[in-house]
Each structure stands twice: as structure tokens, then as C-alpha cells.
Amino acid sequence: MAVSFSATAKAEICRAFPSRRCCALAQCFGILLFCNSFSADGIRIITESRELAQTLPKLFKKAFSVQFDIVPEGETAAKMVFQITDKEKISQIMAAYGFNPTDTLALNVNLAVVEEECCKASFLRGAFLSGGSVTDPAKGYHIEITTTHGAVARQTYALMEEVLGFYPKTAVRVGTQVLYLKQSEQISDLLTYLGAPVAAMGIMEARLEKELNNKVNRRCNCDDANTSKVVEAAQEQLAAIRILRERGQFENLPKKLQQAMVARENNPESSLTELAAMMEPPITKPAMNHRLKKLVELSKEAAI
Numbered sequence: 001m002a003v004s005f006s007a008t009a010k011a012e013i014c015r016a017f018p019s020r021r022c023c024a025l026a027q028c029f030g031i032l033l034f035c036n037s038f039s040a041d042g043i044r045i046i047t048e049s050r051e052l053a054q055t056l057p058k059l060f061k062k063a064f065s066v067q068f069d070i071v072p073e074g075e076t077a078a079k080m081v082f083q084i085t086d087k088e089k090i091s092q093i094m095a096a097y098g099f100n101p102t103d104t105l106a107l108n109v110n111l112a113v114v115e116e117e118c119c120k121a122s123f124l125r126g127a128f129l130s131g132g133s134v135t136d137p138a139k140g141y142h143i144e145i146t147t148t149h150g151a152v153a154r155q156t157y158a159l160m161e162e163v164l165g166f167y168p169k170t171a172v173r174v175g176t177q178v179l180y181l182k183q184s185e186q187i188s189d190l191l192t193y194l195g196a197p198v199a200a201m202g203i204m205e206a207r208l209e210k211e212l213n214n215k216v217n218r219r220c221n222c223d224d225a226n227t228s229k230v231v232e233a234a235q236e237q238l239a240a241i242r243i244l245r246e247r248g249q250f251e252n253l254p255k256k257l258q259q260a261m262v263a264r265e266n267n268p269e270s271s272l273t274e275l276a277a278m279m280e281p282p283i284t285k286p287a288m289n290h291r292l293k294k295l296v297e298l299s300k301e302a303a304i
């Protein structure tokens with residue numbers, strides 16, 4: 001199975017393990033608030049990212065000195081499930097964020113946890129790792145994070161504006177709040193901020209490639225149009241020259257027109273610029289155009 005762009009970006013983000021405990025706590029906070037289930041009844045994190053699966057146990061150990069009760073067996077499953085079911089552990093984790101385990105209906109981003117700049121980044125990193133995805137830029141520009149907690153979505157919306165300088169777009173999808181970006185530059189900025197500069201560059205490269213292809217296509221279409229005009233004009237000139245030849249007009253023409261006529265006869269596919277250069281002495285393209293037009297006019301007079 002080909003590794004998705006999303007999986008590659010997550011792997012890149014996972015490479016940086018938080019060195020400070022405040023950041024480990026903030027990253028776990030992002031993971032928990034954007035994961036499948038975070039309540040007094042239990043914690044369930046489902047991920048397809050092998051790298052996140054490897055990081056999760058270490059991260060929770062650093063943040064809370066807590067181990068998962070259920071971890072995936074081996075790494076063969078496409079979706080790996082991590083769970084904490086022990087009430088004590090859940091209470092401990094909730095308390096670390098200032099929540100009362102008996103009252104977790106209104107989970108929110110406890111601002112004290114994301115006060116430091118380093119922790120803001122860690123929080124959003126966690127949010128993207130557990131509840132986010134980014135589309136392969138070859139297919140389209142889209143990055144999103146989703147959470148089931150309304151207050152969390154609103155606060156994260158403000159947090160993103162604070163650290164990135166722009167607001168994400170918002171949507172609701174079957175009870176889930178979605179924060180997303182559609183502009184390649186903003187997606188690239190977010191990925192860079194999250195610690196995935198290589199993925200960010202991938203977005204910008206895809207954009208450059210698309211722009212370049214568009215330009216080439218436009219130029220080709222333009223060339224085609226010009227080419228057919230040039231071919232039509234040359235055919236008209238060759239027809240005129242045939243008439244002038246048939247009527248024995250060549251000898252009566254001024255030297256300049258004779259030169260132009262011979263050059264066109266011998267070079268039916270040459271452009272005006274090329275023909276102009278063949279004249280003795282060489283002339284400009286408009287002057288060459290003028291001579292050929294004159295030949296066409298004369299052929300019409302001769303045909304009468």
C-alpha cells in the first residue's frame with residue numbers, strides 16, 4: 001500500500017519528540033481533544049500512523065507517567081487502537097488539565113496548558129496527529145482537523161489565528177466540528193508551523209508544477225493558433241505565386257518582389273522572420289510581410 005501524503009506529513013511531525021514536559025502535556029492535550037473518545041468513561045485513540053503509534057506510549061509516559069491499558073498487537077493493523085479504561089488513570093489525566101472527571105461535558109482548551117509559544121505548537125501538533133489529515137497536493141489543497149467538542153473547535157480556531165495570522169474555515173460534519181484550510185500557501189504555512197517543512201515544500205512544489213503546466217498549456221494553445229494562421233497565409237502566398245508563374249509575370253516584377261517570391265517558393269514552411277533574413281539585404285519582418293501581401297494582390301489582378 002502506498003504511503004499517503006497525510007501519513008508522510010505525520011511521520012515527519014513525529015520525528016520531533018517534545019523535550020520539555022510542558023510541551024508533552026500540551027501535545028497530549030491536542031491528541032486527546034481531537035481523538036476518537038476522551039471522557040470519564042474512557043480514552044480511545046485510533047490512528048493509522050505507524051509513527052504516532054510508536055510515539056504515543058512514550059508521550060503519555062512523559063506527560064503523565066501513565067501507560068495505556070490497551071495497545072494494538074503488532075503493527076499490522078491499518079487502524080491501531082490505544083485505550084485507557086482505568087478510572088484512576090483517567091482521573092489523573094483529567095486533573096492534569098484542570099478537569100473534574102465527573103463533569104467533562106464541556107471539555108475545552110484550558111488556556112494555561114497552551115500559554116507558552118512552544119506549547120501552542122505542541123498542542124496543534126497533537127491535534128493534527130490524532131484528528132487531522134492533509135490531502136495529496138496532486139489531488140487538491142485541503143488540510144483539516146476535527147473534534148467532537150464544540151468549545152474546543154472555537155478555541156482552536158482562535159489559537160490558529162493567533163499563531164498563523166489567519167483563521168481556518170469551519171464546517172460541521174455529522175456532529176463533528178471541522179477546521180480546514182483550502183489555500184496552498186496557508187496549508188504550507190501550517191505544515192511548517194507543525195514541524196513538517198518537507199511536506200510544506202511538497203505543497204508548494206505541487207503548486208509551482210501546476211502553474212508551470214498551465215503556462216505551458218496556454219503557450220501551446222497560443223502557438224497552435226499562430227501556427228495555423230501562419231500555414232494559411234503561406235498557402236495563400238504559394239497559390240498567388242503559382243498564378244503569377246502561370247501568367248508569366250515573374251520577369252515583370254521588381255527585383256524585391258522576385259526575391260520574395262523565390263524565397264517563399266523554395267521555403268514553403270518558413271516563417272516571415274526566416275524569409276526576411278533570406279533577403280539581400282536582409283529586411284524586417286513587417287517589410288517581408290508587405291512584400292508577400294503585394295504578391296497576393298498582384299496575383300488577384302493578374303487573375304482578372
Ligand SMILES: [Zn+2]
Pocket residue numbers: 020021022023024026116117118119122
Ligand atoms: Zn512547552
